[in-house]
Amino acid sequence: MNNRTVEIGVGLFVALGLAALFMLAMQVSNLGTFISPDDSYVLEAGFENIGGLKVRSPVTVSGVRVGRVAAIDYDDEAFEAVVTLRIKSSYDSFPEDTSASIFTAGLLGEQYIALEPGGSMDNLVDGDRLQLTQSALVMEQIIGQFLYSTSAAKSEE
Amino acid sequence: MLDALQGLGKTTLGFFQRLGRGHLFLLDIFATIPGVLLRPRLILAQLYAVGVLTLLIILVSGLFVGMVMGLQGYNTLVDFGAEDSLGVMVALSLVRELGPVVAALLFAGRAGSALTAEIGLMKATEQLAGMEMMAVDPIQRVVTPRFLAAFISMPLLAVIFSAVGIYGGYFVGVDLLGVDDGAFWAQMQDKVDLQGDIYNGVIKSIVFGFVAGWIALFEGYDATPTAAGVSRATTRTVVHTSLAVLGLDFVLTALMFGE
Numbered sequence: 001m002n003n004r005t006v007e008i009g010v011g012l013f014v015a016l017g018l019a020a021l022f023m024l025a026m027q028v029s030n031l032g033t034f035i036s037p038d039d040s041y042v043l044e045a046g047f048e049n050i051g052g053l054k055v056r057s058p059v060t061v062s063g064v065r066v067g068r069v070a071a072i073d074y075d076d077e078a079f080e081a082v083v084t085l086r087i088k089s090s091y092d093s094f095p096e097d098t099s100a101s102i103f104t105a106g107l108l109g110e111q112y113i114a115l116e117p118g119g120s121m122d123n124l125v126d127g128d129r130l131q132l133t134q135s136a137l138v139m140e141q142i143i144g145q146f147l148y149s150t151s152a153a154k155s156e157e
Numbered sequence: 158m159l160d161a162l163q164g165l166g167k168t169t170l171g172f173f174q175r176l177g178r179g180h181l182f183l184l185d186i187f188a189t190i191p192g193v194l195l196r197p198r199l200i201l202a203q204l205y206a207v208g209v210l211t212l213l214i215i216l217v218s219g220l221f222v223g224m225v226m227g228l229q230g231y232n233t234l235v236d237f238g239a240e241d242s243l244g245v246m247v248a249l250s251l252v253r254e255l256g257p258v259v260a261a262l263l264f265a266g267r268a269g270s271a272l273t274a275e276i277g278l279m280k281a282t283e284q285l286a287g288m289e290m291m292a293v294d295p296i297q298r299v300v301t302p303r304f305l306a307a308f309i310s311m312p313l314l315a316v317i318f319s320a321v322g323i324y325g326g327y328f329v330g331v332d333l334l335g336v337d338d339g340a341f342w343a344q345m346q347d348k349v350d351l352q353g354d355i356y357n358g359v360i361k362s363i364v365f366g367f368v369a370g371w372i373a374l375f376e377g378y379d380a381t382p383t384a385a386g387v388s389r390a391t392t393r394t395v396v397h398t399s400l401a402v403l404g405l406d407f408v409l410t411a412l413m414f415g416e
Contacts, residue, residue, distance in 0.1 A: 010204045
């Protein structure tokens, strides 16, 4: 086994390893869907209850993903959760009265924010806060309401 | 009764003695790393022996592990109508667990045992003693280049294993079983995190490479210099490395993914 074989072999091995790492980074992980701060703007929305929403959850309009949740915080003066949305700058014409709702993908899927454009003539700009929001549906509350309404209906009979 | 107590004490002391010797050996390796880095040719030759020659078994195993994951995953997920998540399942299990762990186990069997046998035989034939006679430090000349080669090649082998496995899963899932091509990759890209999953997998494999190299070299260097001794040392390398890798994997997983 001469030197040349060893060198070519090691070179190929290292190149293959780096190519595999590159493939994992670009093709497999979410690096490709990462939104850079230069290419985006932020909106804020206050929710009474965010349910299972997480940082990096998708933000969609009509089912099309336009951004991601960048941060979730609690505002202890307004007593509500403040969600920061990072939206791609190519989607920059949302009316001022756009509303945000937290929905669940499928029955047991993850939660995401759906934006619903309103009818105002003025558009939202970087740093604006969405005024109309709808909280996440919490399963316990729904079951509680259901039980309450059935027992109320029974007692009326 | 006394004999039994005496034996117990001897075994315990022997265990701690070996443990201490192993760590002192590691310190010796660390001390000689700067000297070895000045002669990269030594590492290159070992990279070939340790990394390149292990590549084939890693490629083949990775492909088949990925294909089995694709097949098993599909059969389970299709019951829930969730076969689109096949890509996520294959990619996450490979990148987080199977890639680093199975690559390390294969590495212990293919490269670790070879390292132990080689060094053990060098010791049995008194080549290491001969080097010392010529004022050549056998740790610096023989052991450390092999240690660095194991340390460098293990992460590379693990990512190659994962990448090939994902393509194996893709082949079975998409080409043979008819999962949607776009959903396979899109769901994967949605759920696999570069830092949380891929970097942590690489960190795991770096730790495994360190441990596998250390155990293999120490067992060889510490082997009883007879034919039976070298054979025992080789067995111990494979057993101890496998146990250490699986145990460490649990600890690392708990540290990394246990929020």
